[in-house]
Amino acid sequence: MKYAFSFLAVIALILIAGLGSQIPGMQYLFGVVLPYLAIMLFVGGFVYRVMDWAKSPVPFSIPTTCGQGSSLDFIKQDKLECPTTTTEVAGRMFLEIFFFRSLFRNTKSEIHDGPKVTYESSKWLWLFALIFHYSFLVIVLRHMRFFLEPVPFVLSILEGVDSMLQIGQPAMYLTDVFILVGLLFLYGRRLITRHVKYISLNNDYFPLVLIFSIAVTGILMRYFLRTDIDIINIKNLAIGLVTFSPVIGAKIGAIFYIHLFLVCTLLAYFPFSKLMHMGGVFMSPTRNMANNSRSKRHINPWNDPEIKPHSYAGYEDEFREFMVDAGIPVEKELAAAEDKA
Ligand code: HEM
Known part of the structure; x- marks a missing residue:
């Protein structure tokens, strides 16, 4: 049931946008009202969640450490695994955010005859998570060309690199293939690995199916249904949206409204979902604190001043x-x- 739900929900969204946008007068709802609503929910929800985390007490020093801590001079400290200064924390954070360092340490456990449990390094999740996230980032950056006139030079370079294999016309973007491969792996992992399947919920499947559908509708628009959309009208609408003077051109195409509606759903859903790990990683005390509890006294800022230490x-x-x-x-x-x- 939990697999079916995500697919049914996304199919319902596609039908709503595909049919709804073809009713005369409804283009304004799908092209203007809903995108504004979605962006407000996204920004408002994101800020709310981050503020909420920022306000929660961090009474203890709880960085996750997995290397030699700072000790006597002749014992070599592992500065990344057990950072004691803010610079070292920033270094660890940088590697975490740009290279998913803690995922690189991922292991898989198996039970063999005996019974005997074995643990071994498992890098596939790290690799495909990296492929998916970077492809997503590049695609979103490339999309900025719809919102900016003239298109900045760096975006043209990015597009050039992304389509360097020059396969087909219009040239195929590598990231279009990579994002689908990444998503298929992440979804397949939840179906095939027994213990991951056991703990997976609707909220794990839904974002994968939703993002997959956004990518597929985008790919359909660019490579297969090119004549169904009018890219000039779309660009005018996009620029109109960011300059608060949106105009809906005569011919835009149902497939574009489907793509946009799925993106709006993603934006509105984002702050209330696990996708908030994007903001949460910065707020996690296990990652953003220095392991200096031996050299610096941590006092719980929420201590009741009436209660004296004993x-x-x-x-x-x-x-x-x-x-x-x-x-x-x-x-x-x-x-x-x-x-x-
Ligand atoms: C989460 C955000 C989004 C994702 C992941 C996404 C994904 C994609 C993908 C994978 C493609 C295939 C071609 C390419 O890679 O450029 C595409 C195409 C397209 N997307 Fe998006 N999209 C997003 C947001 C938007 C928004 C907000 C618009 C509104 C302007 C939009 C309009 C288009 C159009 C017009 C195309 C066809 C491009 C072409 O013909 O070259 N997308 N999208």
Whole structure:
């Protein structure tokens, strides 16, 4: 059922946009009203989620470490696995965000006869996640040509590199193939790997199917249904949207409205979904804190000032007599403590 749901939901979205946009007068809804609503939900929701995280208490120093921490001079510290300064944290963060470093450490466990459990390195998830995310980024950057006039030079270079194999006419973009391959792997993994399948939910399948459909409708528009769309009208609409003076041209094509409606759904859904890991990775205390709890005292900023700290030494001073009476071992004997007093 959970696989069917994502497909049915996306098919319903495609039908709504495909049929709805063909009703006279509805183009304004699909081309202008819904994109504005979606972008407002995206920005508002994104800011809300990040602010909410920023406000949550971080009472303890909890960076994830997996290497030698800073210690005596002759013991070599692993600065990336166990950062102690802000610069080292920034270095680790950079590698995490641009190269998915912690995913690179991914392992897979298997049970063999015996029974015996084995763990081995598994880099496929890292590789295909990287392929998918970078293709998505390049596609979104290339799309900026619809919103900008004149098209910046860097975008033309990016397009040139992306279509360097010059296969077909219009030249095929490598990222169009890569994004589909990446998505198929990420989806297939959830279907084939038993334990990943077991924990997968609708909210894991839906974004994959949705993004896949966005890519497929885009590819259909560019390579197969070129005559169904009017790219000049689309560009006018896109520029109109960002300059707050949108105009709907005479012929735009149902496939474009489907593409745009799926993108709007993605934008509106984004802040309330797991896709928020895009913002969350920056807010994660396990990643953004330095492991310096031995050299720097961390005080919980939410501590109640009325509640004073009570050390063990202070506790023993208060209850030593009773502890001795009850036969509980004490660090300082009664006489010694009284002498000192
Ligand atoms: C999440 C955002 C989006 C994704 C992932 C996406 C994906 C794609 C993909 C994979 C293609 C195939 C060709 C290519 O790679 O350029 C495409 C084409 C296209 N997309 Fe998008 N798209 C997005 C947003 C938009 C938006 C907001 C518009 C509105 C202007 C748009 C309009 C188009 C058009 C007109 C084409 C055909 C391009 C051509 O003929 O060269 N897309 N899209």
